[in-house]
Amino acid sequence: DARVTQTPRHKVTEMGQEVTMRCQPILGHNTVFWYRQTMMQGLELLAYFRNRAPLDDSGMPKDRFSAEMPDATLATLKIQPSEPRDSAVYFCASGWAGRGAFFGQGTRLTVV
Amino acid sequence: ILNVEQSPQSLHVQEGDSTNFTCSFPSSNFYALHWYRWETAKSPEALFVMTLNGDEKKKGRISATLNTKEGYSYLYIKGSQPEDSATYLCAFGNTGGFKTIFGAGTRLFVKA
Numbered sequence: 001d002a003r004v005t006q007t008p009r010h011k012v013t014e015m016g017q018e019v020t021m022r023c024q025p026i027l028g029h030n031t032v033f034w035y036r037q038t039m040m041q042g043l044e045l046l047a048y049f050r051n052r053a054p055l056d057d058s059g060m061p062k063d064r065f066s067a068e069m070p071d072a073t074l075a076t077l078k079i080q081p082s083e084p085r086d087s088a089v090y091f092c093a094s095g096w097a098g099r100g101a102f103f104g105q106g107t108r109l110t111v112v
Numbered sequence: 113i114l115n116v117e118q119s120p121q122s123l124h125v126q127e128g129d130s131t132n133f134t135c136s137f138p139s140s141n142f143y144a145l146h147w148y149r150w151e152t153a154k155s156p157e158a159l160f161v162m163t164l165n166g167d168e169k170k171k172g173r174i175s176a177t178l179n180t181k182e183g184y185s186y187l188y189i190k191g192s193q194p195e196d197s198a199t200y201l202c203a204f205g206n207t208g209g210f211k212t213i214f215g216a217g218t219r220l221f222v223k224a
Binding site: 043 | 156
């Protein structure tokens with residue numbers, strides 16, 4: 001049963017620390033998305049990769065966030081330094097371009 | 113700016129009621145429209161993907177229609193059940209970069 005796997009599921013960290021979230025997309029999918037869910041903003045697109053190339057990261061605060069796909073089986077979202085306002089659930093999703101996405105279970109990040 | 117609007121924001125219905133909600137999206141550069149069902153503490157689950165004007169999709173008691181010329185889609189639930197309580201998200205995929213942009217969702221509460 002193919003699924004998108006995200007780790008860790010939960011992360012509590014102190015302000016100023018680096019946070020790395022990982023995603024294993026479904027094998028064969030050519031697009032990977034990172035979304036952030038907050039109560040205020042709903043589901044926001046942070047970054048979007050197609051065939052491992054970053055196509056759009058305009059939704060991501062550039063000064064502290066970075067997203068990479070070192071290979072087809074791994075996508076990472078890094079926050080350095082983290083701030084309390086970064087507390088949210090971060091979802092990774094993979095799919096075929098324009099054809100929707102399958103979501104991971106999310107990483108619940110709490111920055112204290 | 114790609115904007116996807118969903119209405120209403122939330123909806124309270126009685127068990128057995130039929131209901132519908134709306135997703136509005138840009139009518140230009142249309143590629144696909146997706147509906148997702150998102151239960152609390154779970155990840156969004158794909159319901160439908162529609163690509164052609166006039167498309168209608170059905171899954172059990174849930175159905176959806178698409179009008180790409182005027183930029184809207186309706187989601188219908190016939191005979192709502194408490195287990196239908198969830199947030200229903202629509203997402204627009206455009207031809208420009210094949211991004212998937214989500215609306216804020218309609219939160220449905222079905223009372224037994």
